[in-house]
Amino acid sequence: MFAPQGPTFRELAVQALSSVERGYDLLAPKFDHTPFRTPDAILTPVSRALQRLGPFDSGLDLCCGTGAGVDVLRQVCRERVTGVDVSAGMLAEGRAHDRAAPGVPRTDWVRADARALPFGPVFDLAVSFGAFGHFLPRERPGLFSQVRSVLRPGGRFVFPIGAPARPGSPGYWTLLAFDAAMRVRNALWRPSFVMYYRTFRLTDVCADLTRTGFDVRLHTLPELGRRPDGSPRCRLVVATRAA
Structure with missing residues (x-):
């Protein structure tokens, strides 16, 4: 899973027992050599979709990390790009x-x-990439309200969201085990480290965005393929701030 330049098992264990902020401070120098960085296989199709939706003047990368999403914004924004992160x-x-x-x-x-x-x-x-697992479902309406408040009327909040793993598949059991381990860790250890992969469901997310004052549209990212039932493996959520 990790490149040779990535973190050691001990470093990951220390991070996992830290707060979210402290954990990412520790991981930062090696973060780009981990699978936690959003891969170019996702960033590139999103960039192409944004180019079709744009152009844009100013862009914000929410929970930007080391800047993978910032690089996407630089391709589609003409004047100003801002990355914001707690770490x-x-x-x-x-x-x-x-x-x-x-x-x-x-x-x-x-x-x-x-x-x-x-x-x-x-x-x-x-935009935001891979960060929503750090927010509990009850925090989403407040988070989306914050994003809406920094967008001009007609501004867009855009992010990819993958299809859920099929029940019984290896991916399903992997994510289920990870979320269960995190819940046990947070029940037994402080400070908590919030990161859950199975709580960001497309239907619930779209409903929260709509209630917050966004007009929501879904776009397919064909480069990422389709599942055996014909549904997209990944969709792009395009939420437009209503006037």
Whole structure:
């Protein structure tokens, strides 16, 4: 699962027993060598879809980590890109690899909790990749309200969401075991580390977005293929802030 430059088992164990913020601070220098970074196989199709939806002037990468989503925004935004994350260590890695180039919009790296964003309605586009498992279902409406508050009218909140693993498949049992282990860990250990893979269900997410004031549309990402029943393996959620 991990490249040779990735974290050791001991480092992962220390991270798993830390808070979310502290855990990612520790993991940050080796994060891009782990499977936790969103792969280019997902980032590239999303970038292509955004190019068809754009252009955009300013973009926000929510829970940006070391900046994989920031790189996507740079391809579709003309003026300004902002990455926001709660982990100072992840932001430091993003800044360290940030190399300005002609024609690339300015990038700002901001430390903040996604549940309390320090911006006004200044963005045309917000994206997020792989971070929603860090928020409990009851936190989603507040999180989505925060995103809505920083988008201009007509601004879009866009993110990919994979189809759930089929019951009984190896992926199903893997995710079930991981979430169960995290629940046991959080029941026995403090501080908690919230990361659950099976709580971000498409139907519930779309309902929360609609209640928050978004108009929701789903786009297929054909590059990621289809399941045996013909349904997409991954959809792109495009939530537009209503006026």
